[in-house]
Amino acid sequence: MLKDIEILCQLQFLDNKIRIAEKEKERLPKEIEELEKKFNLEQESEKNIKQRLEQNWQQQKKLELEIATNNQDINKYENQLLIVKTNKEYKALNSEITHHKEKNADIEEQLIELLEAESILEKEKKDVIELLTKDKKILEEEKEKINIKIEVLTKEIAQREEEKIELSKKIPDILFRRYQRLIEHKDGKAIASIDNGICSGCHFRLRPQIIVEVAKSDSIIICENCSRILVSPMKSAKEN
Numbered sequence: 001m002l003k004d005i006e007i008l009c010q011l012q013f014l015d016n017k018i019r020i021a022e023k024e025k026e027r028l029p030k031e032i033e034e035l036e037k038k039f040n041l042e043q044e045s046e047k048n049i050k051q052r053l054e055q056n057w058q059q060q061k062k063l064e065l066e067i068a069t070n071n072q073d074i075n076k077y078e079n080q081l082l083i084v085k086t087n088k089e090y091k092a093l094n095s096e097i098t099h100h101k102e103k104n105a106d107i108e109e110q111l112i113e114l115l116e117a118e119s120i121l122e123k124e125k126k127d128v129i130e131l132l133t134k135d136k137k138i139l140e141e142e143k144e145k146i147n148i149k150i151e152v153l154t155k156e157i158a159q160r161e162e163e164k165i166e167l168s169k170k171i172p173d174i175l176f177r178r179y180q181r182l183i184e185h186k187d188g189k190a191i192a193s194i195d196n197g198i199c200s201g202c203h204f205r206l207r208p209q210i211i212v213e214v215a216k217s218d219s220i221i222i223c224e225n226c227s228r229i230l231v232s233p234m235k236s237a238k239e240n
């Protein structure tokens with residue numbers, strides 16, 4: 001029976017390795033997700049800056065058109081000034097001209113503000129494009145690295161599973177099935193060592209008689225609380 005226990009410990013060793021590899025395999029794609037999230041945010045930001053630039057240009061065009069229209073009006077009034085007959089008409093035209101010139105001065109100020117905003121946006125656009133180029137490269141490189149890591153882990157898991165099958169042939173089928181059920185239902189841990197009289201699987205204090213029986217190693221002893229197969233600490237240390 002000593003041999004069975006040793007095989008079970010070796011199986012547990014393989015299952016520990018499989019479990020670590022599986023967890024890593026699950027975790028790795030999350031690294032990619034994080035990088036993709038960051039990249040998408042940067043893309044959103046680029047889109048937003050481009051939209052604001054477009055609005056800025058539209059606004060500039062609109063104001064330039066207003067200035068041109070006002071200038072046309074001013075020209076028209078100045079021509080009329082040459083042919084007016086009454087003082088009253090002269091005054092009215094002059095007041096229109098002044099009014100239009102004031103309007104243009106206001107618009108010019110707005111245009112200057114828009115130009116300032118435009119230059120800030122252009123700088124932001126340049127920065128975000130640089131960032132996107134850099135992060136796209138990082139993302140692609142990381143994706144490749146992670147895919148390779150996943151491939152390696154997948155192979156490792158398959159190899160360990162094969163080793164498990166080979167080992168399982170060395171113990172009675174019923175015992176292996178029992179072990180496998182424990183692995184599936186007891187958080188990947190079928191074998192528990194005894195640490196200072198306590199089951200390492202569930203931290204239950206074991207009866208002295210159980211501890212003595214496990215130390216003798218002449219039968220499969222299970223924890224009365226969690227049903228895991230108990231081994232003495234020496235054996236479990238040797239196998240793990």
Ligand SMILES: [Zn+2]
Nearest residue numbers: 199202223226
């Ligand atoms: Zn236990």
